[in-house]
Amino acid sequence: MSNIQEHFSKLALNVPEILLPAPHVNLEKWAVIACDQFTSEKEYWQKVDEYVGDAPSTLRLIFPECYLEDTDKEERIKNIQSSMRKYIEKEILKEQERGFILVKRDTAHSRTRYGLLVALDLEHYDFTKGAKTLIRATERTILERIPPRKAIREGAPVELPHIMVLIDDPDKTVIEPLVGKKEELKKVYDFDLMMGSGHVTGYMITEPSLLENIAGALEKLADKRRFKERYGTEDVFLYAIGDGNHSLATAKVVWEDLKKEHSQDPGIMEHPARWALVELVNLYDTGLNFEPIHRVVFNIDYADFFHQLEAGRDFDKIEYFDNPRDMFKEIERKDDTHSIGFMAEDKYGVLISENPSSPLPTPTIQNFLDSYKSSHTNISIDYIHGEEATMKLASKPGNMGFFLPALDKSKLFKTVMVDGALPRKTFSMGEADEKRFYVEARKIVP
Numbered sequence: 001m002s003n004i005q006e007h008f009s010k011l012a013l014n015v016p017e018i019l020l021p022a023p024h025v026n027l028e029k030w031a032v033i034a035c036d037q038f039t040s041e042k043e044y045w046q047k048v049d050e051y052v053g054d055a056p057s058t059l060r061l062i063f064p065e066c067y068l069e070d071t072d073k074e075e076r077i078k079n080i081q082s083s084m085r086k087y088i089e090k091e092i093l094k095e096q097e098r099g100f101i102l103v104k105r106d107t108a109h110s111r112t113r114y115g116l117l118v119a120l121d122l123e124h125y126d127f128t129k130g131a132k133t134l135i136r137a138t139e140r141t142i143l144e145r146i147p148p149r150k151a152i153r154e155g156a157p158v159e160l161p162h163i164m165v166l167i168d169d170p171d172k173t174v175i176e177p178l179v180g181k182k183e184e185l186k187k188v189y190d191f192d193l194m195m196g197s198g199h200v201t202g203y204m205i206t207e208p209s210l211l212e213n214i215a216g217a218l219e220k221l222a223d224k225r226r227f228k229e230r231y232g233t234e235d236v237f238l239y240a241i242g243d244g245n246h247s248l249a250t251a252k253v254v255w256e257d258l259k260k261e262h263s264q265d266p267g268i269m270e271h272p273a274r275w276a277l278v279e280l281v282n283l284y285d286t287g288l289n290f291e292p293i294h295r296v297v298f299n300i301d302y303a304d305f306f307h308q309l310e311a312g313r314d315f316d317k318i319e320y321f322d323n324p325r326d327m328f329k330e331i332e333r334k335d336d337t338h339s340i341g342f343m344a345e346d347k348y349g350v351l352i353s354e355n356p357s358s359p360l361p362t363p364t365i366q367n368f369l370d371s372y373k374s375s376h377t378n379i380s381i382d383y384i385h386g387e388e389a390t391m392k393l394a395s396k397p398g399n400m401g402f403f404l405p406a407l408d409k410s411k412l413f414k415t416v417m418v419d420g421a422l423p424r425k426t427f428s429m430g431e432a433d434e435k436r437f438y439v440e441a442r443k444i445v446p
Contacts, residue, residue, distance in 0.1 A: 004208060007215045011222060012124035012134045012239065014275045015211065018101060018117065019093040019158060019441040020188055021056065027191040029055040031200070031437040034162035034243065035062045038432060040296065040382045040393060042066045044195075051194060056092045058438035061160055068148060077148075081155045088157060093441055099206035100214070102178050102185065103279055105287070107198040107434045113287030116175050116214070117202075117440060119275035120165065120239065120248075127241075127249045129420040134222070135165070135239040138412065140421045141249045149250035158441045159251070161277040163244030164429060168237075168413045169282045173217040176282070178205065189439060197433040202440075237417055242281065242429045243436065251276040277442045281429075283409055290412075292404040293425040294390040295369060298380045300400050302344055305372070309351065314368040320349040324391065331405050338364045341403035343394040351402075359419075362426045365402055383425040385432035 005015055021030050029052045038044040045064045052059050060083040063076055070076075087093045101117040125135035153159065167174060178185075185203035192199050205211065220226065224234040231237075241248055255273050262268045281288055297305075309315060321327045327341045327348040338353040338361040356364050373379055384390045387403065394401025407427040415422065429435075 004211050004215065007212070009121070011215060011218045012121040013215075013218070014119040014121060015098050015100065016119040016275065016277060016442050017098050018096045018277070019088075019443065020096055020439070022092055022094050025056050025092060027189060027439070028194050029053075029057050031191075031193060031439045032057060032059045032062070033195075033197065033433070033437050034435045036065050036162075036244075036246075037385065037435050038389075039065045040384065041389070048194065056087065058160055061087070061158075061441075062438060063148065063152060073148065077151050077155075080152055081157075084156055084158050088443075093158065095443075096188070096204065097206050099204050100211070101188065101440065102175070102182060102203040102205055104179075104182070104201040104203070105198065105434075106200070107287075107430070108196055109198075109431060109434065111287040111289070111430075111434070113281065113285045114175050114179055115164065115279040115281045116178070116205075117161070117277065117279050119442065120278050122248075122252050122255045122274055122276060125248065125252055127245070127252060127421075131420075132235045132237075134236060136237055136241070136416060137245050137249070137421045138166075138240050138242065138416050139245050139426055140424045141245060142424055145246045146250050146253055149247060150253060153250055153254050153444070154257075157443060157445050159277055159444045160438045160441045161244070161247075161279065162436045162438060163248050163276065163278040164242045164436055165278045165280050166240040166242045166283045166412070167218075167221065167280055168240070168284075169217075169221060170284050172282060172284065173220065174214060174282065175280065175285075177213065177217075178203075178210065181210070193437055195433065197437070200437060200439065231414060231417060233417065235417070237413060239280070240283075240413060240416060244278070248276055248278070272442070272446065273444045275442075277440065279436060283412065288409070289430055290407050290409040291385065291428045291430055292406050293428045294384045294387070294404060295365065295402040295425075296382050296384055296390060296393045297369065297400045297402070298382070299378055299398050300344075301376075302400070304376075305400065308372060309368075312368065314353065314364065315351045316354045317352050318349055319352065320347070322348070324348055328387070328403065331403060339405070340365045343391060343401040343403070344399075345395060345397060359415075360407070360422065360426065361404055363423045365404065366423055366425075369402075385428045385435075389432060 103115040126133040127137040127141045189202045330350045331339045331341045338356045340351045390401045
């Protein structure tokens with residue numbers, strides 16, 4: 001395994017010792033969705049809590065972001081870290097043989113996608129704009145979002161990943177060959193996900209020849225000549241953060257602090273916190289769809305808001321529609337204008353910018369909302385996955401929803417290489433219930 005590890009180290013990867021729940025654990029109660037989902041829908045998380053009850057669950061190991069503004073933050077973090085230690089001591093979490101896990105995810109939307117659970121080397125990651133590292137952020141990192149995550153990770157014995165990282169593999173050479181061999185692999189979990197969110201199956205990959213094949217395929221993706229031909233640059237960009245940008249940024253900050261604190265320790269570079277567990281997904285997986293992330297503004301004065309819109313220069317005109325179907329049809333127009341849909345109670349329309357300064361519509365609306373919020377401190381803005389959830393929130397008095405078109409995923413790597421990280425909350429990989437569920441873990445202390 002040591003030779004294989006050396007091979008992977010050049011590719012910013014590590015073959016991890018993954019922790020999985022013990023055989024007696026009810027996996028449907030164990031696995032919960034990523035903590036940054038349903039942030040404005042506490043009722044979702046309350047239903048999860050009721051369903052889980054006293055059973056072992058990753059719900060006790062994460063901090064759902066809908067509770068971040070509550071007053072019991074410190075107590076929650078303390079309980080999370082205590083539960084992590086308890087699950088290890090009582091062997092609710094059990095260490096597996098070193099290997100990767102091939103993840104097969106069937107969703108409630110009849111899509112199947114595949115991923116590969118690996119450990120990424122944070123030494124090859126930089127989330128700042130203009131980074132030239134192998135691992136790069138696709139969206140701007142909001143530094144203010146790191147402290148609560150950091151407070152959890154710094155005192156945590158384990159990490160649980162909801163991070164999904166994209167590879168640009170149009171010829172399907174890394175993950176897809178494993179799919180054809182999955183029946184030969186050891187199945188380590190296979191169960192339905194709660195709340196009607198589909199099904200997930202995991203296959204352990206420990207066979208040296210398969211690991212070497214993965215390394216060889218990634219090595220070809222990282223070949224400088226290939227990159228020069230494909231993108232016109234030799235600054236190889238192998239991994240793009242798709243989901244969990246702030247979680248990986250937190251892992252990086254914690255690792256850099258740890259390095260600095262133990263700079264005299266010759267063994268610090270082998271500390272397990274140097275790596276972070278993530279799921280690699282091929283950008284060209286047929287089960288991977290890029291969905292827009294919409295906006296909902298709360299506590300808005302409609303008359304004042306539309307007055308500001310009409311008086312400003314951000315949008316050239318406003319068109320109104322009788323139903324949401326026509327609104328959504330308008331915002332998916334393929335031309336150089338930016339068309340952003342809106343809903344206020346039962347009113348529908350589209351904001352149109354005919355000569356936008358940005359190539360993407362997200363900054364067009366985000367810049368306006370940020371400016372408006374700076375002079376209207378009583379409002380708040382949330383970022384919502386899924387049209388249905390956005391419409392539900394926008395239908396309530398005092399709320400207003402904004403709908404963005406989807407990003408063409410084939411342009412992602414090129415856009416990030418040319419323009420740097422995209423504006424925050426530009427895209428989502430699938431609908432809310434297609435996000436990664438917490439199943440696996442990894443120790444991040446020696």
